[in-house]
Amino acid sequence: MKRRLTIHFPRETVHHPITYRLAVDFDIAAKILRAQIAPNQSGTMVVELSGDIDELDAAEQWLEDLGLGLDRAPGEIRIDRDRCVDCGICSSVCPSGALRSLPPTWRLEFRAQHCLVCEQCIPSCPVDAIDLVLEVR
Structure with a gap:
């Protein structure tokens, strides 16, 4: 475990x-x-x-x-795709590589299985598209 x-x-x-x-x-x-x-x-x-x-x-x-x-770890990180502008700032502070921008579209990809729930991405997002959700599904 x-x-x-x-x-x-x-x-x-x-x-x-x-x-x-x-x-x-x-x-x-x-x-x-x-x-x-x-x-x-x-x-x-x-x-x-x-x-x-x-x-x-x-x-x-x-x-x-x-x-x-x-x-x-109290919950999980969730990305609001309607608010996200794919700027990639969050991927630059993500220590686990759970957030990354992929060419050629540079659209943000979130791999939840790699997320440490360290919450470093939350304050880095300029459009508040990243949240910590306490009730995990």
Whole structure:
């Protein structure tokens, strides 16, 4: 099973070997999708955790017990094709390649299966055609 989480590190926890402990103690594979962590400062990391469902639950509890904030991927990104003008700005900030403009028409393509739900595309859209939808179908 896989879960996508955003982990928020308070200043006092940035030195903990989180991904190592997840692998050794819980047999969880942690794929780091995006990280912004600096020594002696707070940080954020988006990870995709893979493993047994019981171990995932135990690992999440351990992370919370360490004082880390966890955000589960709350929904999905949706593109309003009526509003989108295919400018491609969102594709330039998309870390996973879920958004891309393809020649020869340069029409925006959204591949939801690649989306990290990092939400970087939302503020980049000049026509507000991208939204986070909390109720996933």
